[in-house]
Amino acid sequence: xxxxxxxxxxxxxxxxxxxxxxxxxxxxxxxxxxxxxxxxxxxxxxxxxxxxxxxxxxxxxxxxxxxxxxxxxxxxxxxxxxxxxxxxxxxxxxxxxxxxxxxxxxxxxxxxxxxxxxxxxxxxxxxxxxxxxxxxxxxxxxxxxxxxxxxxxxxxxxxxxxxxxxxxxxxxxxxxxxxxxxxxxxxxxxxxxxxxxxxxxxxxxxxxxxxxxxxxxxxxxxxxxxxxxxxxxxxxxxxxxx
Numbered sequence: 001x002x003x004x005x006x007x008x009x010x011x012x013x014x015x016x017x018x019x020x021x022x023x024x025x026x027x028x029x030x031x032x033x034x035x036x037x038x039x040x041x042x043x044x045x046x047x048x049x050x051x052x053x054x055x056x057x058x059x060x061x062x063x064x065x066x067x068x069x070x071x072x073x074x075x076x077x078x079x080x081x082x083x084x085x086x087x088x089x090x091x092x093x094x095x096x097x098x099x100x101x102x103x104x105x106x107x108x109x110x111x112x113x114x115x116x117x118x119x120x121x122x123x124x125x126x127x128x129x130x131x132x133x134x135x136x137x138x139x140x141x142x143x144x145x146x147x148x149x150x151x152x153x154x155x156x157x158x159x160x161x162x163x164x165x166x167x168x169x170x171x172x173x174x175x176x177x178x179x180x181x182x183x184x185x186x187x188x189x190x191x192x193x194x195x196x197x198x199x200x201x202x203x204x205x206x207x208x209x210x211x212x213x214x215x216x217x218x219x220x221x222x223x224x225x226x227x228x229x230x231x232x233x234x235x236x237x238x239x240x241x242x
Contacts, residue, residue: 023083023098027106031074034083036096039067044087046071050102051079061085075102104179104196117180124174131167135160142227151231153224158217165213168206175199 026032036044044063048056048071061069075081082099101108138160143152179195 023100025101025103025106025108026075026081028075028078028102028104030106031072032100032102034061034071034073034100036061036069036085036087037067038069038087038089040090041067041069041087044069044085046083046085048073048081048083050075050077050081052077055081078102078104114181117177121174121177121181124170124177128167128170128174131163131170135163135167138163142224150227153227153231158220161213161217161220165210168202168209172199172202172206175202 023034034046034048036046038044041063044061045058046056046061047054047058056071056073059071061071063069069087080099080101082097084095084097086093086095088094139154139157140160141157142150142154145151175195176199179199182195
């Protein structure tokens with residue numbers, strides 16, 4: 001009997017949670033209108049809170065004349081915003097509760113989109129790991145003798161530079177997909193701002209990074225050309241060279 005009562009309480013609780021109305025998502029730093037319908041109300045007060053605390057406390061909403069009460073708000077952080085309030089519906093004080101999500105775009109991806117975000121994130125993380133492994137494993141410079149003199153030009157180091165160049169867009173894409181996941185999962189929304197900021201920074205400096213890679217390759221080519229000339233001269237005048 002005890003377990004039956006507990007089961008009924010759980011079912012009732014789950015039903016109440018699932019029945020909670022969800023408002024349309026809002027775009028961060030954009031004006032958003034909270035709507036509540038109550039034709040018989042003479043007043044409706046609303047309270048809005050997010051992860052940082054209460055941002056509106058018992059604020060009177062405005063009747064547009066047709067029984068729809070409105071309250072404008074500009075959310076400044078990406079997170080879930082809980083909306084609670086009270087109104088005298090049919091002369092009786094009646095409370096309500098709902099919430100809306102704040103995202104960078106004002107949209108929430110579907111479950112299928114979220115699965116794709118997660119799948120692509122895993123794939124990109126795997127590619128990132130493989131690239132990092134080869135970047136560490138491939139020599140970064142020419143062969144040297146015990147005195148530090150370069151004795152042989154190692155061409156494979158150019159492959160390492162190309163892998164570093166490919167690593168950059170991989171990181172940018174990974175941040176983009178991770179940010180998409182953070183936006184669409186309430187538990188991860190605290191990371192969305194940081195991930196989005198890093199994504200924007202890397203995206204903005206992509207062209208300077210490309211120019212740095214090109215300059216790096218040119219400098220390496222000039223250096224290796226000079227080393228080859230020196231090695232050829234040394235080989236010609238080396239009396240021990242057969």
